[in-house]
Amino acid sequence: MPEPVLETRDLTIRFGGHVAVDAVSCAFHSGTLTAIVGPNGAGKTTYFNLMSGQLTATSGTVLLGGQDVTGLGAAGRTARGIGRAFQITSLFPNLSVIENVRLAVQARQRQAASLFTRWSSHADWIDQAQAYLDEVNLGAVRDTMAAALPHGDKRKLEVAIMMAMEPEVFMFDEPTAGMSVDEVPVILDLIHRLKARGDKTILLVEHKMDVVRSLADRIIVLHNGKLVADGEPAEVIASAVVQEAYLGQAPKAPAAGAAHV
Template sequence: MSDALLETRDLTVRFGGHVAVDGVSCAFAPGQITTIVGPNGAGKTTYFNLISGQIAPSAGQVLLRGSAITRHSVAARCRAGLGRAFQLTNLFPDLTVFENLRLVVQSRRHRGFDLFSMASRQRYMSDEAAEVLARVRLSELADHKVSELSHGNQRKLEVAMLIALDPLVYMFDEPTAGMSVDEAPAVLELIAGLRGRADRTILLVEHKMDVIRNLADRIIVLHNGALAADGDPAEVMASDVVQEAYMGRAIEDV
């Protein structure tokens, strides 16, 4: 596991008598898209919350580039290189699409938050924001307030803002949820394009089987909070654990 960019070791969280995540150990290498699947209530989002710092574990560790970040705050993990779409890209509804994105670029470059003066004086920030907007096909909406956007376009903006943040670890929690058939491809293409970054890794929680098949280099399956399967997408997708989970039948204890 020495080449892992992100790693969890025996990661566990209990809520009263309920074990929501049960001793999950996984290492995530750079240059790879790992999709996390499982039935509702399997612990996928809770596992994401433990990694990103939304909740504290009862036991176990989270490591980034070999260093423990288990007790770090969400903000500290962000500075260290963890990026999660819905938690880090809170949209400002009264600002425009472009202003939201430029604010992220400015923050990443440690320029503070004087959005309207400093960012306007530094052309490269605006150019970078415009480039990301073009990549997610939101350029035509750049001057629209976020409050005017459809749900699908707000999700696209969230993904764009995570891309602009440029973390070491991208964490996407159902990035195409709420998007139409026409809106989703731009986001999926963008995520697929990140695979080529040899110094980045991507974690994806997703339920849509076509998305999983097209994007995943690796699949891990959670069931009752425990790691039930981990490996090559074709093999995992054909396993009894996945077949039973998605057919809605009871899964035997693993």
């Protein structure tokens, strides 16, 4: 098997006496979509934050492309190829929709606009930003201030920004949270298309099992901060350890590593 794009080894974080993520070792490969599931408080978003650099691990290692990035913060990991969409949108609210995406395009190209250069000379950045907006069905509101968008459109804009960064790893933390029934298919279709490219590593935290079934190649399950199951979706969803975890009971098997099902 080729080298993982992203890997954690014994990744752990403690908050006082509470171990929120407990020695989780897991590898993620290019061309796969892994869903991370578990009951509320299982440590899913905390694990995401440790991988993307929003939190600093108490112990353990994060590897990206085989390189140790444990000491890098979120900005450093983003520059190395990790893209992250949050449960709560993270935008520049006082900039227009297209300006938000244009900044991402510009950052990816590691260029800075000169104060003495006319904006029109950077039309290629705008063209690229427009293409990403069209992909998320926001092209028609390109000049609207981000703060004025409804919640669902803010989520779409965040995805467009992440796509504009062209990361190697796409991390979606409950991407459909707060969206109306009509808005959800747009985001799911985007994730399907990213997966179909076959060259990206996609991680997804999601509570809705119908979404997980439709997207995931693999499911890992966290419970009380531990990795308790890892395998193909149908088998993991049907397993006793997952059924017990979702009922809030302790899993029968002690978690000396993952229970592969």
